[in-house]
Amino acid sequence: MALIRGCVSRLSNYTQKTIPALSLVSRNSSDAVELKALLAEKIKEEQKIVKSFREQYGSKVVGEVTVDQVYGGMRGIRGLVTETSHLDPEDGIEFRDFTIPQIRKLLPKTPGGGEPLPEGLFWLLLTGEVPTLEQVKSVSKTWAERAGLPSHVVTMLNNFPSHLHPMSQFSAAITACNTESKFAKAYSEGVPKATYWEHTFEDALDLIAKLPTIAATIYRNLYKDGSSIGAIDVNKDWSANFTSMLGYDDPNFTELIRLYLTIHSDHEGGNVSAHSVHLVGSALSDPYLSFAAGMNGLAGPLHGLANQEVLVWLRKLQKDLGPDASEEEVKEFVWKTLKSGQVVPGYGHAVLRRTDPRYIVQRDFALKHLPDDPMFKLVSQLYKIVPQILLELGKVKNPWPNVDAHSGVLLQYYGMTEMQFYTVLFGVSRALGTASSLVWDRALGLPIERPKSMTTEGLMKLVGAI
Structure with missing residues (x-):
């Protein structure tokens, strides 16, 4: 894992309460072309590294599993590859080998701003490279252009009962957005496996773009009398559009959200939300269905609360x-x-x-x-x-x-006192890491995940207890 990571580092209005349906949503933005081209180069390099590594060390044992680990939620068992981040016991989470203090310093910021733009972290997670401000602006524009929701999702959100938890609404709306999945469409048309990552990449961009719109609609419906979220500004960054849709105009709150969305984005692949997205994605479920699964895990009191x-x-x-x-x-x-x-x-x-x-x-x-x-x-x-x-x-x-x-x-x-909504914010952030990982899962051709399970009796026989 360290070897692989090291190599990468080197080398509008509706009739009901409305959500803007932007004219550019239905087509791919040219601003995403540069990121996709760079990612394609990185994928070719990584595929060679992984192929060579597996050929030489595929039979190498990476650790032992104890009975306590089997019963203890598989904690500490090395059994996943996640290219985007690594959790170091001393330095904390490292995004492509960059620590939190480093990304806070190195990632592009808005003019006069002090906190990193999450778009920059997304670029870093995908490519292993720190982007320029212009590259980050291209991602901001792409996400703003793709932020509109399908009319059936708008209708669904506006008809949920007020007692339905925000995370339940969030997950359901994400699932319903899979009508827009480019990966699902491409798969049904029989595209080559080698191109799976490209369609996953497009879905990742669309998914991340739509999440603030979904989240803000839920927030407005539950806590702001269903008032409209307003228009999406293609000249604003992702976080600024998000806070505006939520109804906050304090620039310091926007700065906080930029920081929040950046530092909550990824945390290795073994936590419940990240692992759930990877697991469901391994069945070639599209990114919307996969991410919704992760959000159902995040909603659990032992994870996101x-x-x-x-x-x-x-x-x-x-x-x-x-x-x-x-x-x-x-x-x-x-x-x-x-x-x-x-x-x-x-x-x-x-x-x-x-x-x-x-x-x-x-x-x-x-x-x-x-x-x-x-x-x-x-x-x-x-x-x-x-x-x-x-x-x-x-x-x-x-x-x-x-x-x-x-x-x-x-x-x-800053006035956001609605604690039940906090996990939704967490979920919006976590998309950056899990969607990036899904792209790499498909790029590396990772198979469906299927660990072996055992009965207690079988395990006892295995270790000689009976």
Whole structure:
């Protein structure tokens, strides 16, 4: 895996509540041509590397599997190839070998802006190369041109009951968009397997373009009395169009969303959402169906709801202790949480062994834009207190805060208090990584995924227990 990654790094209005149906949506934008051509070159190089690597080392054993791993959700078993990112225990998530601090510095930004444009990360994930601002602008324009939704999806979204969870609406709408799948159409026409990645690439562009439109429609319907999301501006970047459709006009909130969508985009391939997209895609389900599967996994409380749990816990702390709690009072509250058998939400990570770099960049953002916010001050106080308590317990390998310890606080500050919607934001971001990976899955011709399962009795016989 490291060898492969290293080589890559080198080398309008409707009758109902409306969503703009742009005239350019139905055709491929010429602005995507450069990215596709570059990707084609990278794919040829990578195919040669993988072919040679497998010929020489295909029978090489990469690890052993323990009984505990079989029963423990396959945690730590090396069994997937994901080209786009890697999780390092010390440096955190690395996007094509670039750390979070590096991409925050290197990726193009809007003039006068301080945060990276997610379009640049998408380019990086696909190609392994840091794009220019002009290249990023071409992606922004492409996504704006393709952001319109099919009329049947608009109708469906506008007729969902208000008690249907935002993630259920999000997943259903994504699934219904598969009427637009270029991959499904090409496959039904019998195109050569070698071109699968090209049609997946087009679907990836279309899917990512439509997600903010879907998400904003859900948000407006549920929380803003169904008001129109307005027009999509082809001269705005992806995040700016998104925040405008959501109904926010604070440029700092747009900057936050640019940062949020970038740092939540990918996290290796073994987490539930990424793995689900890969798994369903391996059956040659189109990218819309595959991504919807990932969103159903993200909706689970053990995966995409962590920042909500952090906010609920923080609010309880504030309610119980008041706004001016002392350090000793906060320590006592943390100990009370732990002694009751609960965890401190937002702390710890299965792989990381230091503070999550995604937490750090969010903290930097808060120090710059909201240093006096009471909730941020509480988060900062906990940053000093919780790790020491967890170290004192002696049972926690990583006592440091992760990405979820901070993100909800930032969203709340700018007025997005609807916590059930947070996972939808997460989902919009996660498309960048999973869609990129799907393109590479098809480019490398990865087969349908089918691990071997065993009964407990069969496993006991295998290890000589019976």
